[in-house]
Amino acid sequence: MRFVPRIWALLPAVLVCFAALALAQSGTTRIEQNDPSIAYTGNWYTNGASPHSGGDSFLTNEKGARAAITFNGTGITWIGVLDQYSGFAQVYLDGTLNTIDTYAANTKYQQALFTAHGLAPGPHTLSIEVLHVRDGITAGSWVWIDGFDIENGFGVPGGITASGGRVEQNDASVSYTGTWFLNTNPMQSAGTAVLATAGGSSATVAFTGTGIRWIAYRDAWSGTANVYVDGIMKTTVDAYAPIDQPQSTGYDIGGLASGKHTLKVEVTGAHNAQSGGSWIWMDAFDVR
Numbered sequence: 001m002r003f004v005p006r007i008w009a010l011l012p013a014v015l016v017c018f019a020a021l022a023l024a025q026s027g028t029t030r031i032e033q034n035d036p037s038i039a040y041t042g043n044w045y046t047n048g049a050s051p052h053s054g055g056d057s058f059l060t061n062e063k064g065a066r067a068a069i070t071f072n073g074t075g076i077t078w079i080g081v082l083d084q085y086s087g088f089a090q091v092y093l094d095g096t097l098n099t100i101d102t103y104a105a106n107t108k109y110q111q112a113l114f115t116a117h118g119l120a121p122g123p124h125t126l127s128i129e130v131l132h133v134r135d136g137i138t139a140g141s142w143v144w145i146d147g148f149d150i151e152n153g154f155g156v157p158g159g160i161t162a163s164g165g166r167v168e169q170n171d172a173s174v175s176y177t178g179t180w181f182l183n184t185n186p187m188q189s190a191g192t193a194v195l196a197t198a199g200g201s202s203a204t205v206a207f208t209g210t211g212i213r214w215i216a217y218r219d220a221w222s223g224t225a226n227v228y229v230d231g232i233m234k235t236t237v238d239a240y241a242p243i244d245q246p247q248s249t250g251y252d253i254g255g256l257a258s259g260k261h262t263l264k265v266e267v268t269g270a271h272n273a274q275s276g277g278s279w280i281w282m283d284a285f286d287v288r
Contacts, residue, residue: 037155051109063132073153080144087141095170123172187246189284199269216250223271223278228264
């Protein structure tokens with residue numbers, strides 16, 4: 001019995017040690033702009049200057065050029081440059097669109113251009129698309145990638161690939177270009193979907209399996225979309241329906257070789273004579 005008080009006396013110290021260990025495993029990790037977890041499309045240029053994180057940074061003003069980072073964590077910050085020659089970029093985080101103006105009257109290095117905190121622990125995808133658009137003050141439309149700060153996590157080279165089952169439109173395996181708007185409605189799978197009407201806007205899901213079904217929303221304001229599997233155009237889908245059809249099949253394909261594939265849905269911006277609009281919806285995907 002004499003030893004019981006001593007054991008209980010040690011517990012606060014043990015709890016402090018566990019807390020210190022948990023703190024050591026958390027924190028922020030800096031990912032430089034040339035990290036393998038970041039995928040670039042388009043022409044990006046290197047700028048070497050000591051004020052940049054790591055001594056250099058990437059930049060471009062090419063319309064449609066993209067940088068996408070896949071990561072595990074609970075938050076992310078895009079680090080870049082603000083100056084009088086910079087323009088607008090569209091940022092997608094797990095399918096949710098934000099538009100960022102990177103102009104500043106004076107040059108500011110290593111600036112937080114976009115930040116998201118409190119994400120669910122696990123995989124996420126953040127993509128930055130250059131619009132080649134400027135406001136009325138700036139003298140250019142450049143966009144800079146200097147790095148990313150990941151909270152409680154790390155970068156994932158090669159991206160995320162969905163496997164069997166239901167994949168929601170905001171899954172980390174789905175990437176977007178163009179302009180997609182969020183719709184919240186209990187009729188949608190998991191209560192949300194995204195939709196776009198601008199031609200060239202696209203949604204691409206990377207998956208492992210032998211087949212996939214794109215789950216859409218058809219109505220009297222829906223238009224047409226081109227569907228690609230593994231980069232090959234398969235068909236043009238007309239999503240028009242005179243009566244609303246939530247969680248309907250937009251496209252379904254099976255019999256693929258077992259392995260990794262991509263399905264891309266690209267908005268044409270067109271519609272048939274009966275439709276009142278050209279909207280295309282991404283609600284979810286079923287992978288098998």
